Amino acid sequence: MAINWFKYSAPTTFYGLAGKLIPWFAIPAAVLFAVGLYIGFAVAPMDAQQGEFYRIIFIHVPSSILSMFLYLIMAGYAAMGLIFNTRLSSMMATAMAPTGALFAFIALWTGALWGKPMWGAWWVWDARLTSELILLFLYLGFIALHASIDDPRRADRAAALLAIVGSVNVPIIYFSVKWWNTLHQGSTIKFTGTTMHVAMQQAMFTVLVACWLYAIAITLTRVRSIILERERHTKWITELPEVKQ
Amino acid sequence: MSLDIWMRENPLAYVWLGSYAVAMLVFAIEIAMVVHKRKITLQQVRLMQEAGDEE
Numbered sequence: 001m002a003i004n005w006f007k008y009s010a011p012t013t014f015y016g017l018a019g020k021l022i023p024w025f026a027i028p029a030a031v032l033f034a035v036g037l038y039i040g041f042a043v044a045p046m047d048a049q050q051g052e053f054y055r056i057i058f059i060h061v062p063s064s065i066l067s068m069f070l071y072l073i074m075a076g077y078a079a080m081g082l083i084f085n086t087r088l089s090s091m092m093a094t095a096m097a098p099t100g101a102l103f104a105f106i107a108l109w110t111g112a113l114w115g116k117p118m119w120g121a122w123w124v125w126d127a128r129l130t131s132e133l134i135l136l137f138l139y140l141g142f143i144a145l146h147a148s149i150d151d152p153r154r155a156d157r158a159a160a161l162l163a164i165v166g167s168v169n170v171p172i173i174y175f176s177v178k179w180w181n182t183l184h185q186g187s188t189i190k191f192t193g194t195t196m197h198v199a200m201q202q203a204m205f206t207v208l209v210a211c212w213l214y215a216i217a218i219t220l221t222r223v224r225s226i227i228l229e230r231e232r233h234t235k236w237i238t239e240l241p242e243v244k245q
Numbered sequence: 246m247s248l249d250i251w252m253r254e255n256p257l258a259y260v261w262l263g264s265y266a267v268a269m270l271v272f273a274i275e276i277a278m279v280v281h282k283r284k285i286t287l288q289q290v291r292l293m294q295e296a297g298d299e300e
Contacts, residue, residue: 037265041257052256056264063268102271110264117252117259214272218279225283232290243290 011088011227012236018220025220029213036206044199053117057200060110062208063103066215067135068170070100074142075167078160088223090156091230093163094146095223099215101139108132119183127176128184131169138166152230 008014040058047054074096081090111129112122123129142159149155177186188196196204231237238244252259
């Protein structure tokens with residue numbers, strides 16, 4: 001039997017689906033986060049050059065990856081909302097922005113914590129660090145712009161433009177270590193392979209998957225509130241069991 | 246200067262408290278905010294519905 005996926009692009013049907021999906025993402029996220037940290041701290045060996053400080057990468061690298069990917073997905077949703085005028089796409093973009101901003105903040109914060117013992121400085125105006133900071137400002141700009149316009153559909157359109165224009169920053173972050181002479185190291189994991197210890201890879205990928213699942217769960221939870229808020233005048237909202245209580 | 250010495254003497258505590266505890270705190274705050282937002286929104290929708298019923 002073919003599934004009509006377009007059915008779930010309507011807030012009416014997506015609201016219920018999102019509610020059912022949340023535990024399927026949230027519980028594995030918590031479990032994988034615990035497993036990843038166990039591997040990262042109890043199994044993975046100490047680094048020969050960086051000592052124990054390298055263990056920051058198990059949260060730093062997944063947060064950085066998530067901050068970039070979430071921005072691209074957010075911009076994609078915002079563009080879909082702008083082009084096709086689909087309500088749910090814009091709601092999804094709005095729901096993703098705070099989580100993306102938090103991941104960008106964690107990436108910068110943990111990077112600073114790693115930088116102090118390794119480079120001797122919390123912060124340097126390096127291309128990678130600066131472009132990641134711009135990404136955080138873009139997220140904050142998106143949230144602030146959206147919140148400053150009362151009409152939600154106009155807010156969606158204005159914020160979408162900012163998200164689309166700002167997406168040019170993501171490849172700049174990724175390629176900054178190749179294009180410029182940066183203090184920040186290049187990619188350790190490449191398509192051609194890696195020299196990382198297998199336990200380090202396992203810890204990093206487990207936390208990465210946990211972060212993805214967390215981001216999906218929290219976005220779905222937030223989008224349900226946005227749907228409730230925006231559709232509050234509709235009949236289907238008043239008929240929801242949680243509203244009738 | 247004292248932080249420099251402390252972090253080199255206690256690298257694991259520095260990593261845990263500085264990055265993982267902060268990250269978990271950030272996640273906990275986000276979860277609490279999302280749950281609170283849902284409660285408030287549901288309350289607002291119920292109030293609107295009750296106001297509509299009374300009219």
